[in-house]
Amino acid sequence: MRDFLKRHQIPLLITLLVLVIALVYSANLRKKTTTTLFERAVLTLTEPLQQGIDRTGASINGFWNNYLWLVDTRQQNIMTMKSNRDLRARLLAVEEIRLENQRLKKLLDFVEADPRKVLPALVVAEDASSWARTIIIDKGLRHGVSEGEPVVVAEGVVGRIIKVASNSSRVLLVTDASSSIAGLVQRTRTRGVVRGNGKELDLDFALRKDLVEENDLIVTSGMGGVFPKGLVIGRVDAVQRNAFGLFQQIRLAPVVDFSRLEEVLVLMDSAE
Amino acid sequence: MKGLFYSLLCGLIFMLFQTTIFPRFLPPEMRPNLLLILVIYLGLSESFLRAAFLTLLLGALQDVFCGSTFGLYATVQLAVFLLIRLFSDRLNVESRRLLLGLIATCTILQTVLLGFTLTTFAEAGPVLWVLLSDLPLQIFFNLLSGWLLLVFLLRVQPLLGNRQGMAGLAYQSKHHGA
Numbered sequence: 069m070r071d072f073l074k075r076h077q078i079p080l081l082i083t084l085l086v087l088v089i090a091l092v093y094s095a096n097l098r099k100k101t102t103t104t105l106f107e108r109a110v111l112t113l114t115e116p117l118q119q120g121i122d123r124t125g126a127s128i129n130g131f132w133n134n135y136l137w138l139v140d141t142r143q144q145n146i147m148t149m150k151s152n153r154d155l156r157a158r159l160l161a162v163e164e165i166r167l168e169n170q171r172l173k174k175l176l177d178f179v180e181a182d183p184r185k186v187l188p189a190l191v192v193a194e195d196a197s198s199w200a201r202t203i204i205i206d207k208g209l210r211h212g213v214s215e216g217e218p219v220v221v222a223e224g225v226v227g228r229i230i231k232v233a234s235n236s237s238r239v240l241l242v243t244d245a246s247s248s249i250a251g252l253v254q255r256t257r258t259r260g261v262v263r264g265n266g267k268e269l270d271l272d273f274a275l276r277k278d279l280v281e282e283n284d285l286i287v288t289s290g291m292g293g294v295f296p297k298g299l300v301i302g303r304v305d306a307v308q309r310n311a312f313g314l315f316q317q318i319r320l321a322p323v324v325d326f327s328r329l330e331e332v333l334v335l336m337d338s339a340e
Numbered sequence: 341m342k343g344l345f346y347s348l349l350c351g352l353i354f355m356l357f358q359t360t361i362f363p364r365f366l367p368p369e370m371r372p373n374l375l376l377i378l379v380i381y382l383g384l385s386e387s388f389l390r391a392a393f394l395t396l397l398l399g400a401l402q403d404v405f406c407g408s409t410f411g412l413y414a415t416v417q418l419a420v421f422l423l424i425r426l427f428s429d430r431l432n433v434e435s436r437r438l439l440l441g442l443i444a445t446c447t448i449l450q451t452v453l454l455g456f457t458l459t460t461f462a463e464a465g466p467v468l469w470v471l472l473s474d475l476p477l478q479i480f481f482n483l484l485s486g487w488l489l490l491v492f493l494l495r496v497q498p499l500l501g502n503r504q505g506m507a508g509l510a511y512q513s514k515h516h517g518a
Contacts, residue, residue: 078388086415092411094411110401129364196359196371197373197406198370198477198478200406201368202406230408246407265470266467
């Protein structure tokens with residue numbers, strides 16, 4: 069036995085090593101939102117470096133855009149002023165609706181559905197691979213962030229927290245291939261599961277009999293307990309309805325521009 | 341010990357490049373995998389145990405910043421390293437073209453292993469399609485960064501002093517034999 073072990077020392081060591089690592093991976097599959105000590109240590113160690121690089125990059129970028137690259141500034145200024153006038157007019161109408169809504173809610177003794185605390189955070193880094201879609205933000209355990217909390221921007225849903233270190237957290241974006249959220253079509257109330265495909269989103273399990281059209285808005289349904297109800301996820305880009313089958317294939321365009329994410333909001337657990 | 345520290349430091353710098361600098365200029369599919377290049381380099385130049393240990397650490401480091409499951413890159417990088425090691429004594433590491441060919445082959449190999457691990461152990465959605473559609477660009481950008489790193493290494497090598505068995509880099513240097 070000892071002879072056998074001695075003779076096949078290297079192949080046995082390799083097999084053992086691969087098996088152990090595969091087992092570690094397999095065990096971690098069941099607890100994706102648990103941050104290991106190693107992950108926490110590396111994230112804590114690299115966070116100041118990432119933040120430093122990010123800030124330097126942002127300063128250089130800002131200097132370039134604000135003082136040097138001003139080619140189309142005048143044109144943009146004219147367009148902004150025009151859209152500002154339009155928006156002011158629209159805002160007046162919206163304000164009227166808001167006040168009316170407030171009065172009606174009071175009448176119905178409406179209780180705010182989501183009294184969560186909102187924590188603003190800066191995006192300091194992105195995923196190191198080409199296929200996964202995650203970002204790193206500059207808020208962590210110290211700021212009360214915990215795994216599973218939703219992350220949003222003004223336009224809509226960004227993703228959810230999957231790993232937390234003391235001063236930083238990792239967010240799984242909705243466009244990641246392993247992400248799925250319970251959603252519904254705002255207009256028709258058709259339910260489905262919004263899944264990421266790396267670049268865009270798909271709405272799966274939407275019944276074929278429900279008429280979904282291009283540009284329909286998809287919002288979170290509140291099922292699953294991670295995302296509060298009514299957050300915008302995306303707009304219908306294309307619908308494919310076959311002559312048979314239970315479901316239709318719906319392709320969505322996310323409302324959030326993930327290539328330009330800089331600040332996000334973490335919706336913290338109401339218990340905190 | 342010094343070599344171990346330098347390799348880890350190099351891995352950390354590469355990781356910072358991949359997570360903070362590249363995303364400013366490049367879309368995800370165009371970001372090169374610098375740690376893969378480092379693993380290839382280790383597989384060709386370091387002793388077996390040291391390189392295996394470093395590959396594991398670098399894989400774990402990559403896991404902290406990639407995807408959602410810890411252990412994926414540790415498994416894949418180790419498998420890539422073992423396969424390189426299997427053929428390393430039959431390769432002419434003095435050839436620059438062969439080193440670049442190895443980078444292209446290992447990029448394909450890594451994609452296959454990632455796809456296999458992701459789909460075998462878990463229901464990973466359309467990740468296989470994402471991996472395959474990004475592959476041509478990944479190969480190109482890994483080759484480009486491999487070539488740039490090689491040029492850079494050959495320039496700085498005389499300043500650091502040649503080490504033995506550095507993946508044939510010592511032989512490729514203009515200063516070799518000088």
